[in-house]
Amino acid sequence: MTAPGGGPVLRVRKLGVSFGQTSLVDGLNFDVGRGEIVALVGESGSGKSVSSLAILGLLPGADISGSAVLHAPGPAGDRDGIELLGRPERLLRPLRGKRVSMIFQDPMSSLNPIRTIGAQLREILALHAGLDGRAAERRAVDLLAQVGIVDPQGCMRLIPQRLSGGMRQRVVIALAIAGGPDLLIADEPTTALDVTIQAQVLRLLLDLRADMGMAMVFITHNLAVASAIADRVVVLYAGQIVEDAPAAAFFAAPRMPYSRGLLAAAPGLDRIASGARRLGTLPGQVPPPDERGAGCRFAPRCAWMMPDPCARRMPALEHVAPAGPGGPPHLARCARLEEIGE
């Protein structure tokens, strides 16, 4: 989905997050292209939320290393970009909402419970678009209409409590896109919603991508949701990226054994049709941060594990197959990729 000539909107290199002696995430490298939707998937404790909070400077008290550079999109964009990591809060604040926005599972974490939707939208518009008075009012109503609020004028006068969960998440999305950001980081944005409402919100996000060219990092534990929305899938396991692939290739043939296990454990509809109702399982559990060995972190649970090299050396994140010229790469972290095959 990367536009021709346009570099990535976000380039993350060697991102590490630790609290004191405990390293939660290390060595994260990934790009988000202009207009691209990257799903960051993994189980709890994999580091997917921590990584995105670190990128936005929303993780006070953490030691953060590496680099996360935000680029203006398009061929005329800035070559050097803006380094987000280590940037002082007073310089980060103007970027949030304007260049990059974030939405969460619980819409109330982003809304003021006692102010009207209109007041909250006008405030954001004054801050990021320099709009006030009538102009702000008009733009706010437009935004609410854009996110599918049926009666935007009426909604402006309501406080969040008067809205359903799905409507609140739409309002949060309206607030997040008000500044016209190039990148939206969405952390489990539909997890708390009913499935029919989830489908509507996912459609809305796809429409916004089409209309605004907005890129997205979509954090989810739900592989079915990732398969519905993502262009790329990045799988995290125990604080590391273990696979990074175009979504079609990933769901057709995941390569890293953990990714395979994850897909085999997911209750897919195809199982119901085939009558093979037994779900795949992985032995053991994700190692806590202080019990990660020197070898592959998945080795203790892996059916293909060989004492050497798997338990001894950490495999690198490597190309599964030589990427064609300009073709999207498919990377996996496994020393035995060739032996295991597809």
Next chain:
Amino acid sequence: MTGPVPPDPVPLLSLRGLSKTYLRRDGLLTRPRAVAAARDVTLDIARGEVLGIVGESGSGKSTVGRMAMRLLEPTAGAVHLDGADITHLSEQALRPLRHKMQMIFQDPSASLNPRQSIRQILTTPLRLRGVAGADATQEMLETLALVGLGPDVLGRAPSTFSGGQRQRLSIARALLMKPELIVADEAVSALDVCVQAQIVNLFRHLRDRFNLSILFIGHDLAVVGVISDRIAVMYRGTLVEIAPTEQLFRRPRHPYTARLLSAEPRRGVLSAPAPPATPAGQHAPDGCVFSARCPHAADACRTRQPALAPVAPGHRAACIRTDLDLEGILPHSN
């Protein structure tokens, strides 16, 4: 109200026209109005059957589960266990039957006393059954092994376990009552996918091994689909469709079921055209509960809530538009 004769002459659990109505006052000065959390729900669970109930929030699926367990008094209707009407049994008369029905909840830590060791927690059901001493210890260990836990857990406190292990423990405790029916309410919803898969497999294994009946309540269609032999679909307190799982997925007969299936996230689903937008408004008080949102609603739909009626063998739907050919999410088999 009564459907076709179920295959099992005496189903283990039979819910007959169950309703639960709450009085809700919208304002200080307004009259309270009746809100139906569940309306005239009739269904049977055979021995050894896994029956799923799916629905979105407010559908009444948990209300039905709690009424089946006699944890919630129905406003109308009856609950039969093994052919006997238990709807109005006193708590005392109910006690000997309680062990036959066990409930598993979404949050296992809320039902495991944090001050007790696992041994203490697991002793309670055994004591209720009059099992003590070496027999108790042996049964405890066998049951722990069944749910995939070792003897080392006995001395530990609930807080030292992961969410998946705690759910195994609450299943072990339920099994020690030697139940015939387990009502599982969103029992795997809080678990990571790999742990969820293990618990789903465990439920099916227990059904196969002990011929347990399981009422599996959930919001995730794929999870409920994988575990259930039949699925009941609820919408706003009303049971709108019930069918064998595959049949429901291949050929839904109620427009709400079709809507639910079409929303199921999967590859390519969002590139298909969105289902027709329908206003959320209140349906006519006497009409079909789905009529206000239904793209196929006819005039007759706004005057009467249709009863659940047979549409195919083992398949019932509460919809008068039997002429519709609704889209499922699995290919038609014929």
